[in-house]
Amino acid sequence: MALAGAGALLHLNGNRIVQFPYRPANPTRLSPSSYNKAMMVMNQSYWDSIHADVETHLREAIHVRPPLSVYEPMHHLALETPQNTAPALCAAACELVGGHRDQAMAAAAALHLMHAATYTHGHLPLTDRSKPMITHHAYGPNIELLIGDAIIPFGFELLSMSDDSARDISDRVLRVIIEIARVTGSQGIISGQYHEIQYDESKNNHDLELIKRISEKKEGELHECGAKCGAILGGGNEDEVEKLRKFGFYVGMVKGMLHRGDKSDEILMREVEELKSLALDQLTGFNATKVEAFANLVGS
């Protein structure tokens, strides 16, 4: 019976590890469509529970305290920023390699904070902005500029403080700091934002290469970083870290391209399908009971 279980399926499937949506060996108790619906609900509640944990961790980390002039708007702006999948992927990747999601919570919170800083500064009313600005701002631009600046080091502070000398994880924490610094700094999102400014100015929404370059630097690398950091913090081996890194990258690319591109563009949609397939390929060999939620992330 064990051989007919999910683990065996994964083993037998070779290249492609999950049929999507995945069906168990003995689905007789539910009709296929009811089963799929039940699985989707279960997977959704898995991601919901991770998002809720990241938010709780953030609320506690940035609880309003002196200096109120800093923590009050920081709390507000960090929690007002829409959630992103990359922090959740970080916590989930940590669990997938056998760790506890708590081990990745500081990194997940730092990733959300980096995203919040970019989001806040992306909505500043600068004098030469070509983009229309959102009209409601709870704080003036001076404060939003300052708080965006404060959020970034705060993320690194959370990360460094998650070091636990009793568990001798300094090397893991430093590795994660390097990864997050790279993706949020010169080599990552910033360069994506630079391309995005060009894209907005060109008004050419069909430039697939530019869409891919922006998606790579923004969503692609952010999700890659999230999954990789989670795997490092959960104690994954190098093979697992590498697979989850790639998985994150492909998932991010899919998200970015679908968000930015024109869904009626057949070339774009074909590339998206290829990326989904590449993402699923990376899940080979992981714990089958946990893989389903990951595969679900790739689904449309």
Added chain:
Amino acid sequence: MALAGAGALLHLNGNRIVQFPYRPANPTRLSPSSYNKAMMVMNQSYWDSIHADVETHLREAIHVRPPLSVYEPMHHLALETPQNTAPALCAAACELVGGHRDQAMAAAAALHLMHAATYTHGHLPLTDRSKPMITHHAYGPNIELLIGDAIIPFGFELLSMSDDSARDISDRVLRVIIEIARVTGSQGIISGQYHEIQYDESKNNHDLELIKRISEKKEGELHECGAKCGAILGGGNEDEVEKLRKFGFYVGMVKGMLHRGDKSDEILMREVEELKSLALDQLTGFNATKVEAFANLVGS
């Protein structure tokens, strides 16, 4: 003869460790005024050499490379930002506790980068700025905003990468990351900038308490952090780290208060003299040949 040397003087002086300017036991070869001048030149060249080393380190760390759209303005903005004493103090403190200044170069560079990010964002032409802006900008505000954002994680990346597993210094590096994150984030400069906005708006340049609060959060804590981090990275013991932390704080306060305050205000100048005296008190017990340059930093 050794007893009449600098070390003995330091030992005998009890509370106050150096006469300022310091004179050696046998100054007969030079007249006192020529000697003072020679010492000032020597001390100046010590700080000049440290500033030059920090700049060389920065030029190499941010050498212009792809993505050019990011590194070219980052290189420009980081090196255009006027040098600050805090990074130099970091390298010097490392030497004072017996380390080599190279051990503190990444931290010194990170401190300069944090200062450069603050400086760049402090000169952005926001729509509601009350302050007159500098008119020459090599880049548009979008780019300056983005690059300021990229500089901060880049500083943390430099720091994390300075970890040398062969020398088992991860704990020191993580401690320094926490210190720099704190001072550049929510609890430090940002809160100082917040007070500075209030100060600029109040137009009351005689509010000594507000001047002190801004100087504490801006120059005071930045120099405190620089000196402390240098001492940590140089392998100083906790007593040395604590003394250099205090020294840095007092030096920064003196700089901030003299920069911001009215020098004809007797109360302010009396407080400055007290801070200078407190700074010199912290130098007790350190290597006498190196202490002179530190004492020089406190001088007017």
